[in-house]
Amino acid sequence: MELIITADYDELSRAAADIIAGCVRERPDCVLGLAAGATPVGTYRELVRLRQQGKVDFCRVRTFNLDEYYPIEPDHPQSYHRFMWEHLFSGINVRRENVHLPRGTAPDPGEECRRYEAAIEDSGGIDLLLLGVGANGHIGFNEPGTRLDSTTHLVQLARETVAANARFFDRPEDVPRLAITMGIKTIMRSRRLLLLASGASKGAVLATALEGPVTPGVPASVVQLHPFLTVIADRAAASGLQTEGRQPVRLGGGGAAPPIGTRCAADAGRSAGLTRGRRGRADPGAWLQVHLPVLDGPHVDTDVWFGTPCLTKARLVGST
Numbered sequence: 376m377e378l379i380i381t382a383d384y385d386e387l388s389r390a391a392a393d394i395i396a397g398c399v400r401e402r403p404d405c406v407l408g409l410a411a412g413a414t415p416v417g418t419y420r421e422l423v424r425l426r427q428q429g430k431v432d433f434c435r436v437r438t439f440n441l442d443e444y445y446p447i448e449p450d451h452p453q454s455y456h457r458f459m460w461e462h463l464f465s466g467i468n469v470r471r472e473n474v475h476l477p478r479g480t481a482p483d484p485g486e487e488c489r490r491y492e493a494a495i496e497d498s499g500g501i502d503l504l505l506l507g508v509g510a511n512g513h514i515g516f517n518e519p520g521t522r523l524d525s526t527t528h529l530v531q532l533a534r535e536t537v538a539a540n541a542r543f544f545d546r547p548e549d550v551p552r553l554a555i556t557m558g559i560k561t562i563m564r565s566r567r568l569l570l571l572a573s574g575a576s577k578g579a580v581l582a583t584a585l586e587g588p589v590t591p592g593v594p595a596s597v598v599q600l601h602p603f604l605t606v607i608a609d610r611a612a613a614s615g616l617q618t619e620g621r622q623p624v625r626l627g628g629g630g631a632a633p634p635i636g637t638r639c640a641a642d643a644g645r646s647a648g649l650t651r652g653r654r655g656r657a658d659p660g661a662w663l664q665v666h667l668p669v670l671d672g673p674h675v676d677t678d679v680w681f682g683t684p685c686l687t688k689a690r691l692v693g694s695t
């Protein structure tokens with residue numbers, strides 16, 4: 376796990392956009408997994424800016440969103456289709472036919488889930504998946520209690536998720552109760568995860584997800600087991616974290632926060648007793664199966680850290 380702590384939301388958004396743009400530059404036909412919600416809005420704004428400056432080209436990029444309400448029309452003001460076009464797609468040169476979201480109008484949601492999962496697989500799999508985290512620990516719309524081996528499925532939204540979404544709808548009865556979401560297995564099959572958390576309201580859940588036990592009760596905790604996880608949190612969201620490598624770290628008022636801009640505990644994984652996997656065609660899925668027999672994973676050409684889930688790298692970035 377790589378943890379990047381930024382001074383504020385704007386820095387978080389720039390850092391996330393840089394990582395996504397870097398992925399696109401490295402592989403122009405990459406497959407991006409994308410999230411809706413408040414957290415990535417700044418990241419999308421930065422990506423649009425990078426595109427306008429000609430610094431990144433999305434013409435061959437394919438995208439799959441994590442989720443969509445069900446049922447909902449694509450042009451409904453609160454649909455994730457509409458959200459994504461407003462905040463990102465209309466500002467970059469992605470091709471319409473390369474954009475994928477679950478269809479909120481599909482007559483048979485079960486069939487739509489199978490179609491969506493197959494489309495992700497047919498694309499070759501997600502290279503980089505952007506995630507937010509719900510205050511109750513959900514990722515995508517995988518609510519607490521979701522099976523860790525779930526693929527794309529129809530979900531009944533948790534009461535707290537419906538309540539959190541109510542701010543976007545005129546009337547409480549308009550808030551959708553169902554959604555189609557990539558499953559936890561779908562998420563974990565992505566080659567790289569980029570989890571964003573901003574604001575004090577995410578402090579407790581981020582600490583539980585990253586430092587607590589891996590459990591279906593906190594779906595976001597499963598990301599600890601992903602071999603290529605980057606977490607970007609602003610100071611407020613990181614304030615509950617105890618771990619910084621093996622050193623306790625304090626952020627914010629009165630604490631001995633390391634100065635922003637310093638790199639801390641790089642490669643703490645080595646000192647934590649992790650051993651490096653052989654270079655070559657490694658199989659993170661095999662590694663995941665050690666911990667969670669229900670999961671299987673992607674095959675990627677790169678190094679893999681084997682061992683207990685652990686922070687391998689942490690750094691603070693920012694201008695203040």
Ligand code: F6R
Pocket residue numbers: 409410411412413414415441442506507508509510513514515516
């Ligand atoms: C959205 C999604 C959700 C959100 C999460 C956080 O596509 O999958 O898991 O990422 O609810 O939402 P915000 O960013 O609004 O706090």
